[in-house]
Amino acid sequence: MSAPSAVDDYNNITNDGEEGEEEEETTAVDFLQSMMMQDDEQDEDEPASSALSSTPSADPQYNPKKPLWWKKISGRPTKSQKRSIEAMSQFRLPRVDYGSFLDWEEIFASTTPQDNTNNAGREIWLEIGFGTGDNLLASAHQHPDRCFVGAEVHTSGIGKLSQRMHRAILQSQHWTGYTVFTPERSNQPQTPEQPDPEEDEEIDSDTPLPDSTISNNLYSNLRIYGGDGVKLLPYIPTSSLSAVLITFPDPFPKQRQIPYRVVQTQTLLALHRILKHAGRLFVATDHEGHSQWCREKVHQVNTNARQQKQEQQEQQNQLFVSVEDFDRTEWLPVISKYEQKGWNEGRTTHLSCWQVVK
């Protein structure tokens, strides 16, 4: 059996959508997943107190094999989205061998159209779970001085992002359809905005891109990974990232769903390895229990690190130090539909930031 690579998941995207879901026949994995779904359905009556518990007795391993119901949430990409995914293939992270690291210098060795300078050497930011890419595209647009990598599991989200990029590149203008965050709009319910009809319009697949190379392209500072962001982490060079964003991660609120959460002990240790000294981890969620879970996990990782060193000087042996004073618009300049939905339903946004100590 060949070794897995960082782009194993992504290769499936070029075929036809979700991992392994293009074949309708039931595999052993599907069977197990549907059993899990039934399990989850039976959980519907689970009392909220146990469902929202954020104080795990054990330290769960991250489980990337998500239940089928979750995989189906976002639906399949449209034909037009699939064409855009293909047209934007130059923005994919390259394939790397098991045990090797991505070469950022090579990956971002292209110029930005704004100032014609090289991307290599710029800060690299990673967003895990970018959804339809509102924050990622806004950030790549607003910060041409940074490079961005976005990881997303759901192919329809990648399809939407690809369509937005595709159209923007054809029109030689960044996509600006995102909703800009302002403090006045914070936590305010809004009537849902009508979807932009142009967004779903077919893009003429025969129209050639104005510049077929990524160099000088509008989004030359952006790369996409279609797959599980947690599985990508081992392929990222040590101390190479300036920031990691996890924006509105699926809360997986039930006790038995906890292993599906992105933030786990192993994830935090991997993030500590790939972030630079003073690099930052930002988490935004509208789920209070999930926010508390993330804080507890960071606390646990810090405590373990202290115990391992058998020293008592608190700050010195922390892997992550909490940062209280930060500007949201630096890393989350948009209001995504997930965040707005939370506000419409009376939830508030919990923002956390930690700085890595090495």
Ligand SMILES: C[S@@+](CC[C@H](N)C(=O)[O-])C[C@H]1O[C@@H](n2cnc3c(N)ncnc32)[C@H](O)[C@@H]1O
């Ligand atoms: C609730 S949505 C939020 C999307 C986006 N961050 C926003 O604020 O609009 C969570 C997203 O994370 C993605 N996701 C969940 N686990 C992931 C993982 N391990 N790697 C990459 N994406 C993941 C889901 O597919 C989904 O699109």
